[in-house]
Amino acid sequence: MLQVMIVDDEYMLLRGYRKIIDWGHYGLELAVTEQNPTKALEILRQQSIDILISDMNMPEMDGPSFVAAAKNIRPNMELIVISGYDNFDYVKAGLQQHAVNYLRKPVDTDELIENLQHAIDHIAQQKQQNKNDLLARQAKTRAVVNETDDTDRAELMTDLGVSFLEKNQMVRLIGVLNPLPPSELSNYLAALQSVRGFFLDGKDYIILFQGSNVALNYFVNHAPHHVNDKHRPMLIGAPIPTPAHLSTEYAKLKTEIARQYFFESASGLRVMVTADKTEAAPALPGYSDIKTAIAGLDEADFKTWFLGQIQILQQANATDLLVRQLALIVLLVLNERRSITDVKSQAITDINQATVVSQIVQVIMTVFRQTISDQRHFSANVMETCRIVEKKYREALSLSIVADELHLNAVYLGQLFKQDTGRSFSQYLNDYRINVAVDMLRNPSLDVNYIATEVGYQNQSYFYRIFKQQTGMTPLEYREGVGLAVEG
Incomplete structure (x- = not known):
């Protein structure tokens, strides 16, 4: 409901206002009635009021001074002024503060309701306009971090009030992961001058921030449900050096957000994203x-x-x-x-x-x-077969060759091997060769085709197919995944 305050030095009139209108019927709540305008100003500093109805002739403070002070505290508050005198100065003062209307005492109930409806309609229009403006600003913010054309990006930056020429006013991108409730953060961001724009990316907020380190600390420390052990991480990007870096820094921030979710990072973690990640990828054990x-x-x-x-x-x-x-x-x-x-x-x-x-x-x-x-104890012949594979996997090895070396029937050895290991000889051989290839792929100086030959595959395309079948990726995809340069 919209909150209404009435200020009038006549106590009986204040009581009467509560009774002459069914406030709830119009979506209103008569939240405050106050005789003293000085006390009313204190209440306005502490409590949000949507509509102020004020007498313009009060002994403690003249009406023009009061409504000016009240509108200074709550600029967006709707104002209806009332007076028992035909004094144009009061009318002028009310109009200067954008009063919805000027009513004379005794107030006509229908006329008051009509003016309240005008105020309600104006508030609704203003909220819709603010919503449209916010949506437009969010669209521009999303566009500026994705824009690659210098001219279009410059135009968007001008609209958002972003400048890379101001000293000590650094431009950053900030990510807030899954804030709850999001409306509180949205209201906070809309009110901060240092927030040039923001938009929702999935369930996360991407914020375009420009300000000093002092402003940044204020932003972090005063955010709703600010960073602690019960809320999602806030990722703060490093200063962006030029407009052309906006899109690359946005891509880095999205990557970091995805990484935080994947690792299920502790809630409340604040991560400073470096402006240029040049550190080498960590090495995996072989x-x-x-x-x-x-x-x-x-x-x-x-x-x-x-x-x-x-x-x-x-x-x-x-x-x-x-x-x-x-x-x-x-x-x-x-x-x-x-x-x-x-x-x-x-x-x-x-x-x-x-x-x-x-x-x-x-x-x-x-x-x-x-x-x-499922651990199995292999028979002596199967153990010997495994040892032969370990020694001769580089060669054109087959079950028949191994069986001849062990002086066994190939069919018998194949059955025995499958019984002990649960795999055919060829499956075991491919497994072993691919395991060796995985280790060799960690060396970026080794050509992939050379590795294929070294682990026993003369047909490189067959090696690629078996590797993909065994690991779910091609040799090149595996090597790229660990951050190694691909040669050949």
Whole structure:
């Protein structure tokens, strides 16, 4: 409901105003009636009022002075002035403060209702206009951070009041993640001069800010439900050097927001996004490193180790793709000695489709528990077959060649191998070769086709197909994912 204040030095009239109109019927609440204009001004400083009805002839303060002071406190407040005198000075004073109308005492009820309706209509029109202006400003803000044309961007910046020429008035982009409730933040942003514009990107607010460090601190510390351990992170970008950097800094901020959600960052975290991220991507441990690290670990120790690896990546500002790469290598290690070909394929899909890091942890822990329950003790002939693969995987190896070396029937060895490992010999050989290739791909100086040959594939296209089948990505995609240059 709209809040109404009536100021009149006549007590009986104040009582009468409460009774002559059904305020609620018009969507109004008579929130304050006050005889003393000085006290009324104090109330206005503390309480939001939408419509002020004021007498213009009061002994404590003259009407023109009071309504001027009241409108100075609440500039957008609607004003209706009343007086028992035909004094043009009072009429003029009311008009100067944009009064809806000037009424004479005794006030006619119908005339007062008519003026109240005018005030209500004007408030509604002003709110709609403000809403339209805000939507237009939000559209311009979204456009300016995406604009690549210098002329169009300059025009948008002028409309938003953004200038890169003002000293100590730095331009930044700020992201507020999923504020609750969003209306409180929106109202706060609309009232700040240092906020040149903002828009909603999904459930997050992107804010175009220009001001000093003092203004920035004020913005952070006075924001509704300001950053603490119960609310989503606020990501503050570094100063943007030129207008041409607006779009690139917006892209960086969106990437950082996505990273915060993926890592499920602690609520309230404030992250300073660097203006130019040049630090190298953190290095992932290789297949053999992980195999050594997790050998003999029980479930609790394995989980501690895996979470520790993720934490290292998070602290190094790694992307979600790098975490998926880590999980993939761990999955390959866990898959080495058990029959989870179908499970591995589904696990790869789940890892690639995970939206948050905890989902990846859940996938890996599920596979680990399956590994523990499915551990098999290989027979001597199968163990020897595995050793031959480890020594001769670079060669044109087949089950028949291995069977001849062991003086066994190939069909018998194939059945025995499948019984012990749950995989065919060719599946095991491909698994081993791809595991070696994963390690070799960490060296950016090695050509991918050279790696294919080195792990036993003379046909490079076949190597690409098997690699994609085993890992869910091509060798080039894997190498690019860990931030290594691709050669060849």
